[in-house]
Amino acid sequence: RKEVEQDPGPFNVPEGATVAxxxxxxxxxxxxxxxxxxxxxxEPKLLMSVYSSGNEDGRFTAQLNRASQYIxxxxxxxKLSDSATYLCVVRPVGSSASKIIFGSGTRLSIRP
Amino acid sequence: SQTIHQWPxxxxxxxxxxxxxxCTVEGTSNPNLYWYxxxxxxxxxxxxxxxxxxxxxxxxxQNLSASRPQDRQFIxxxxxxxxxxxxxxxxxxxxxxxxxxxxxxxxxxxxx
Numbered sequence: 596r597k598e599v600e601q602d603p604g605p606f607n608v609p610e611g612a613t614v615a616x617x618x619x620x621x622x623x624x625x626x627x628x629x630x631x632x633x634x635x636x637x638e639p640k641l642l643m644s645v646y647s648s649g650n651e652d653g654r655f656t657a658q659l660n661r662a663s664q665y666i667x668x669x670x671x672x673x674k675l676s677d678s679a680t681y682l683c684v685v686r687p688v689g690s691s692a693s694k695i696i697f698g699s700g701t702r703l704s705i706r707p
Numbered sequence: 708s709q710t711i712h713q714w715p716x717x718x719x720x721x722x723x724x725x726x727x728x729x730c731t732v733e734g735t736s737n738p739n740l741y742w743y744x745x746x747x748x749x750x751x752x753x754x755x756x757x758x759x760x761x762x763x764x765x766x767x768x769q770n771l772s773a774s775r776p777q778d779r780q781f782i783x784x785x786x787x788x789x790x791x792x793x794x795x796x797x798x799x800x801x802x803x804x805x806x807x808x809x810x811x812x813x814x815x816x817x818x819x
Contacts, residue, residue: 601750629807631808636795636813636815637812637813638797638810638811638812638813639751639797639808639810640810641807641808644807682750682751684808693739693756693758693764693803694753694756694764694766695741695753695756695801695808696753697743697750697751697752697753698750699749699750700749700750700751
């Protein structure tokens with residue numbers, strides 16, 4: 596089983612729609628979680644951290660479900676500019692704490 | 708402020724030739740440093756990470772090696788490139804103990 600798994604998509608939704616995707620992780624002791632956004636042929640950029648209680652940043656909401664070992668990203672009122680690949684990131688604990696693992700990414704395409 | 712420099716942006720190399728990609732970070736000390744590779748349409752694969760000078764952790768057995776000769780310098784090398792080494796190579800850094808990654812602009816490597 597991969598350490599971090601994501602649905603690759605693509606998700607193709609109309610502008611204004613709400614879209615959500617998940618990311619599962621295998622190490623139950625993982626402590627830190629993030630969502631990154633990557634535009635085509637560019638470097639990934641941090642979108643938001645994921646906190647245990649869930650957190651929101653404008654139209655974006657991130658949640659963590661430790662019991663089921665997944666994190667989620669919800670995008671409301673999607674914009675054309677939201678089209679990108681969304682990567683989830685998990686940091687293990689212990690001796691591998693510096694090893695930061697990326698999921699394979701979920702492609703999102705917003706259509707007019 | 709901190710900046711990360713990665714070069715070259717694009718590289719075309721013949722099979723069997725050597726490789727050297729360099730990454731430097733400015734404005735911080737003792738960073739964790741990372742090399743990732745991304746194949747076309749795929750996620751980021753962690754290749755190497757380093758928590759200090761001369762300390763390299765290798766994640767995937769392969770045709771590549773990494774070195775950290777100075778605190779803020781991270782080098783990715785190969786003695787003989789393979790076709791399968793083609794991809795988008797990304798260098799990244801983080802503050803030790805903080806998981807947010809900051810990426811360089813990437814090197815698109817094509818092995819022909």
